Amino acid sequence: MASLEETIAERVEAQADRIVETLSALVAFPSIVKSNPKEAGPGERDCQLYLQGRLEALGFTTDLWDPDGPALYAKYQGRPGANKGRTFEGRPNLGGVLKGTGGGRSIMLTGHIDVVPPGAAQHWATDPFKPVLKDGFVHGRGTIDMKGGVACMLMAVEILKGLDVPLSGDIVFTTVVDEEIGGMGSLAMVDRGFHADAGIMTEPTANKIAPLCHGILWGKIIIDGIGGHAELTPNAWYSGGPVDAVQLCRQMLDGIDILNRRWMFDPKKNHPLMDQPNQIIVTQVSAGEHPSSMAGRAEIIIDAQYLPSEKDEFALGGNVKREIEEHVFNVCQADPYLRLHPARVEWILDADCAEIPADNPFVQTFQEAVKAANLSPALSGFGAHSDIGLPSGLGNTPTVNFGPGDPAQSHQPNERVSVRDLVDCTKAIALAVERWCR
Template sequence: MAVTQDDIARISDHLDARADRLAETLCDLINFPSIVKSDPTEAGPGERDCQIYLQQRLAAMGMETDLWEPDGPALYAKYEGRAGAHKGRTFDGRPNLGGTLKGSGGGRSLMLTGHIDVVPPGPIEHWTTDPFVARIIDGRIHGRGAVDMKGGVAAMLLALETVHELGLPLRGDVVFTTVVDEEIGGMGSLAMVDRGFRADAGIMTEPTDNRIAPLCHGILWGRIIIDGIGGHAELVPKGWNETGPVDAVTLTRQVLDGIDVLNRRWQYDPAKNHPLMPLPNQIIVTGLEVGEHPASIAGRGVITFDAQYLPHEHDDVALGGKVRREIEEHVARICEVDPYLRAHPARVEWILDADCAEIPADHPSVLSMQEAATQAGLNPALDGFGAHSDIGLPTTLGGTPTINFGPGDPAFAHQPNEQVEIADLVACAKAIAIQILRWCA
């Protein structure tokens, strides 16, 4: 069924009239401090309450809902070695939510999905507002999660409510899911897919500045451990073995220089670049721990890093195994040029491998979303999502080709004073509502 100009006008007018309701919804969501905890067995304050709030909104539309706490150990046993499977995760007090708005039958289904967990706010003195008391300032909503990604959750909820309130006929089902655990590995999305939530196409409302992003990066978190031999920093060393003290600071510098060499190589390697991505894959050093005492030669160095990979670099389980081996082999080559490291090589320990996906530009759902964006007055050009998102799990495991499309500048994610424009929220909700009608009618 073609979407008429009258349909578009009704959707646009309805959401313009409900801009305050959309802003209020996002403020409500921000006010739940649904912080993801680094301890995977501990529930973040507000995770459950936030999901209950959303469940009540879905139930008000007559939707069938499912609020459940996944069985983390059972999921790990089932999917060990696959994307999203992380040992030690539990979900007590951390439920996922799913709901279905039934169509009349015979049409294509669409899944709207997002996460409600947020990262900690960091030092409160870096904020000009309370991160968990949402404020509206000059048309922008401030608070933790405004961009990443409760703004997207609010927009997809209002889009669905608009379709329902206007009585727009749908043949296909609309599936609505919100998950926890995204910010520490994606096991919530794994649980969602395992639960059976899937559709003919999907939209994950991560912040993309309302651009259509059918691609995201996979990410690898790891640490490189360099063992030296400690000693007194101010005295002539006298070794307890044939080597004597070996400064781990110097060794760590050498490894860092070697990472720079690999990054320069990747910068010009076609396999590490994508036309939709503004930057090549990189190994980004995100942490350094070297030394034990101001008067001691450092005995150990630890380099923590974040590396990206692209979907075409997947291994046979759709993860980054090939890139892990590439990094390990490069670290081994760095060690070969130093006599001490040749005998005592640095070792790489892996913390996380989060998958990625790419939906072809000519996929019907992508083309339809481009039309919906155009009809909502947005730029239909495709873009890449430079960070990781969970689109790989519904796409590769659940068979739901899922794109990223959501409100807000992603540069505000994880920063103090996170904020999103209300106008962006409204524009996003319009495009999603139009896509619901285009795809499911």
């Protein structure tokens, strides 16, 4: 007679088509998040309504609500997840609880259903919102980041329910919006009271347990030059002549490279579970006003990483902000103009990070379940930001990342996830829930 774990594994394998169908249904909703939340279409709400129907069919008690962004910001200003200007009218969060028989440990399965815009259509081989199954892969926007993971966690519960697996602990299921623009959806979810004894956030990790993620700082370095005619011999700047902001921008970019080389060998900027040291990544550069004029202004947008060990007293990246500001100031000291007219940094976003210790009981239980699913139990770091810090910290729900697909494909055109990864992820989650909540 097959054991319960063998029965669960066999049922997951038999449900591969159902897993693909579920993911395809989710991808077909264009749940695109926007910098201006009032421009968002109905895709987020439609996706959440679909998931709500699936949960209620399984016996979940559900809660679908539009968070109050301004009220959340007022309540949590200066804390992780609190981002000014985010609103949620017509952009609901979804939470649900499936009660266990009582006395067992609870688990929260959580993810986000918002996706980034697909970009130029010519970069896609398929319509990003018309999912295609081809050569063992599901193609479409969000298959990796992270509707693939949401499909897996939903199917894991559906399969356990279909097998009448007895669970003592509750299953909490949450899907949020606004993750791709700062994480306020997760803040709203935790503030709503959703929590458990442990959690799995199904961000893409190539089916590796990632109890660690980076914190992220977005900043704008502003450099003020003095405009002037680009084709004429200039006067010296100290006698009223122009100062080329493009040249000053080059100097600042070189300075960022210097700091990155320093961080490469700094123990504080490295973690044994991370593949790379913390970095400052230049993601946007803009300068100039006219083709025949020297640039009077330049802006450099940066994306900087930090580790949980570097968090400040508010559980955010204030210490690293000050470190970067000091470095920008020192770069300016090497130039006589910038010494008198220093560049300044305006901070756009601070997204927190978290680390769940390897000896946490849930991490160890999850490793056993992953091994039973014939996957590697080795722990890994999640190089990007994820929202695990909000349920882990504010919600007191130690949460790890674990999901299907290559995370490097996130936000790229021609996003795709293998059916094999989806099946393996569903199996590992189902086995973890059974072990933890039994």
